[in-house]
Amino acid sequence: MTILENNLAFSRRSFLMGSIAAGVFSPKIIFAKSKDEDFIDNLIANMSLEEKAGQLSIFADNTRSNSIAINPAQAKVGKDALISRIKNGEIGALFSAKGAKGAREYQKIAITQTKSKIPLIFGADIIHGCTTQFPIPLGESASFDIDLCERTAKMAAFEATAVGIQWTFAPMVDVARDQRWGRVAEGSGEDPYLGIKLAQARVKGFQGNDLKSEYSVLSCPKHFAAYGAVQGGMDYNTTEMSEATLRDLHLPPFKAAFDAGALSVMSSFNDISGVPSTANPHLLTDILRDEWGFKGLVVSDYTADDELIHHGYAADGRDAAKKSILAGCDMSMESGLYNKYLPDLVKSGEVPLKVVDESVRRVLRVKQALGLFENPYRSLNEARELKDQRTKEAIALSREAARKSAVLLKNENNILPLPKTGKKIALIGPFASDKYQTLGTWTIFPDFDNAVTLEKGLRAQISSQDLIKTAKGSHITEAMDGGIEEAVQTAKWADVVVLCVGEPEKFSGESQSRVSITIPQPQQELAEAIAKTGKPVVVVLSHGRALELSGAVKNADAILCAWFLGSEHGNGLADLIFGDYSPQGRLPVSFPHFSGQQPYYYNHRITGRPQQPGQERFYKARYIETDNTALYSFGHGLTYSEIEYGKVELSSPKIGMNEDLFASCIITNKGNRKVREAVQLYIHDMVASITRPIRELKAFELVEIDAGQSKKVEFRIGAPELGFVHNDLKHYPEAGKFKLWIAPSSVTGEAVEFELL
The missing domain is CATH 2.60.40.10 (Immunoglobulins)
Incomplete structure (x- = not known):
């Protein structure tokens, strides 16, 4: 009998008991009945050690329409080699590719040509949209709109399932208080309560009310845990904190995500007080499983188990595999260590068979919860692939999310909104007309052809095209020959300047930590030159983090945080700039006066020598150059x-x-x-x-x-x-x-x- 026929026939310690107050709702996802548990037990009993290691291994698929480079380069596996590995039962899941046709081909091999006939899961980093992009998560978090975040996650799942994706490595729920860290862009910012609410919303949106639905994806909150507290804001760095702080600040959004029904979680790259998360039994077993009762699976981040060697926590790959599986890491991503070492580790007695079996059971139960045993081809429907991408509803939602996520920081003399008629607008800066600077980081299947720039958005609404002139002025990180001169002349022609500056999208996201979170110097020089014309200036910022603003950018008449707002970036901003809607966004992160204030966050503790307004500046908790305040603090945002x-x-x-x-x-x-x-x-x-x-x-x-x-x-x-x-x-x-x-x-x-x- 095939596994589908079989399924149809069957139709460590807990010494830390501190609870997390999260205010969550009960999940609607439950595991299957006892007869299905018998089915899984029978499967496990008849699997070889090599097949079990395969179920615990996930690899990138480079043979289909794969994503842009988002991970370190690895040796590519050709299609014939990949098929061979699937047939041999060496792979439990594939990720970072799309395409229902190719996925169906691999799934058919898995359920008809392998010994145990177990279906694959197909995953990808669907962080803020699939084909239709929504604002980067940090930007969308600025909407303070729980319903919006649930709806965009639901739409992302709808599009993802149409291209054969059943599992997303999202949402990122790390509390991030250091703006030097590039991955601030992926989360909800510096506040744990906002993080709790948006973690719930996004999990609910991704997974829906029925995880077996063709339109739902398995969510995977990340990075467990405290990755947002890496020292110096440096990606992959160490984390040092008390367990009370870990539980009070960094764990609540994860607990909320699990209580909302998330059935997978990704371990983080960092160590906590010297113990890397991927091999941390206190995190993955004592807290996650014994204390919280988590029934889903833990997947390592990309080669994180192999990196235990570089941490100095494992002697070699064999030792790394042993420590990871014993700690409670169920799936190894990309390294292949579980395939290579788990069978012998069990045979030698170094890893108990029951440990491996329990991890396999968790993976199979998640596949069962997704309905893959009943319908291994769920969400692998070629007919949906084109029909359910960039629907009118998705485009409208992207535009709504864009305008609700922008934050108006400053608006002197009510310069905004601008009229659609009668006023000449100089649209200046490297971000004004660049469609590649609209979607933002972690857009792994980018659709730049349909990305709407600010120029396009403004021109679609203004009464006459003659009222807008554009000038690039500078490149994003380099000066442009004659650029400033042209921009100044354009500014002199205009009644008002809309100056589009910021950091490039490649400066935020993974592996994009910055020492100085400032506007690149060529753009700053452009801004200073424009300010000297005396024309009123509206700054539109593109950015994936809070920035240090200075000079003409800081002193502009109006400042609008535009983040990277997705496919409808320009239309959403035009809706605000022309006043069809009033801004509702509020900062989820604090803008510092200087980069050197990092980490800066509003909810800091009071010291024994706080600086109070009107008090002497010295012998207080402050820097010589500035007060211990933010330029724009968490929660700030203006309306019209x-x-x-x-x-x-x-x-x-x-x-x-x-x-x-x-x-x-x-x-x-x-x-x-x-x-x-x-x-x-x-x-x-x-x-x-x-x-x-x-x-x-x-x-x-x-x-x-x-x-x-x-x-x-x-x-x-x-x-x-x-x-x-x-x-x-x-x-x-x-x-x-x-x-x-x-x-x-x-x-x-x-x-x-x-x-x-």
Whole structure:
């Protein structure tokens, strides 16, 4: 009988018990019934050690329409060699390629020509869209829009499954507080609470209500764990922290993702206090499995098991395979170490057979949850491949996401929005017309032909093409002969300059850590020259992280954070620049005054010598050159209207441990435009057994307010939300006084006090 027929016939210790308060919903994905467990047990009982090692091995597919280079170069495997390896049962999953036809061919081999007839999983890094791209995750996180993030993930899954992808290595849920780290672009920024909410939304969007659906993909939160805390913001570097900090700050978004139903997770490259994550039994077994009850699979990052040798944690490949599997890493990505060494490690008794069998069981249960035993060709439908790419719905969603993700940092004299008629616009800078600088990092199947530049977006809406002139001015990282002179003349012609500058998309993402997070010098020189014309300047920034802004860029009349907004980059920005919509974006990361402030984040602890406004500058927690503040802090963002926050009202000045506090505020739109205001609630534990952050985001809500309208916004907060992880590794609140703000950012608003009894 084939495996499909078979399936149809059958139709370590836990000493760390600290819980994570995450406020998640119950997953709708459950594993199959006991008869299906019997089916898996029977499969495992009849598999050879070599086949088991194969199920625990995932490799890149270089034989189909594969992705752009996103990983270190490896020897390419030809199609004949790949087919041979599949037939021999050496491969459990393939990744980094698309194409339903080729996937069906390989799947047919797996389920008809191998001994155990086990289907493959096809994966890829679908980070912020497949063919239709959405804003980079950091940019989309700036929308503060949970529903939007779920919908874009759902659409990404829809397109991915149409090209034969069933597993995405996303979302990245690392809390990232150092903007030098290039992978800040892939996540939700510096705040764990925002990270929790968006991790839930993205997992739910990717996986949907039914993981067996043709339109759902298996999600894989990454990188487990604390990769966002690498020292110096240097990719692949070490991480050093207390376990209380690990649990309080870095683990909650992962726990939220698992509670939302994620059935796979990727180990991180970094070590934590000297133990690399891929071979860290405390992370992968004690916490993940024994404490949290995670039933899914752990996959290593790309060759991370082999890199244990370079860490100095493993003596050789054999030792690396042994330590990884014993720690709880189920699948080895690309290195081939499990294929090469696991059979002999079991035969020698160095690795118990039950350890390998349990990892195989986890992989097979995930394949079962995906419905692959019932329908090995799920999401391998050639008819969908063209039909379900770049649909009208996907393009409209990309445009919506683009305009909701941009953040208006500054708007002096209400220079924005610009009129569509009557005003001459000089569109200047290397990002204005470059379609290759719209999609952003981790776009592995880029569709540049349909990418909309800002020039294209503006020209589509302006009343006359004669009202726009363009000049590149400079290349992105190099000067351009005659470029500044041409740009200055174009600026002099215009009534207003839209200056498009920033860092190139290749400066963010994996392996793109920067010492100085500044605008490249040729662009800065261009900005200074344009400023000298005296024309009003609107800066449109392209970037994958918070930047240090200086000179003419910092002093521009308006600054719009445009990140890399995806396929509809230019149309979404034009919607905002011309005022068809008001900006709603808020910063998920803090912009520093200087690169040297990194790591800088709003929710830092108060020191014994904090600098307070009006106090002496010296002998305080600050640098000589600048205050210990941000240029633009987390949560900051302007709209095209004036929003007034009333006094915060509390339901009671005191609450018990089992009671809820209700905090409310009247929000008034004093302008003449409808807006979506991101109302944020922060707290501060004033006296605690471990010093607490100066502010912590605990809730937020997007509120639509018409011109002249007032709305009451109310939040509920209870004792669990006021707790934190203590040195005993347990999460609980402490009685005492708290401050509370309802405000438009992390540094604004008037505090009120209450007491937890």
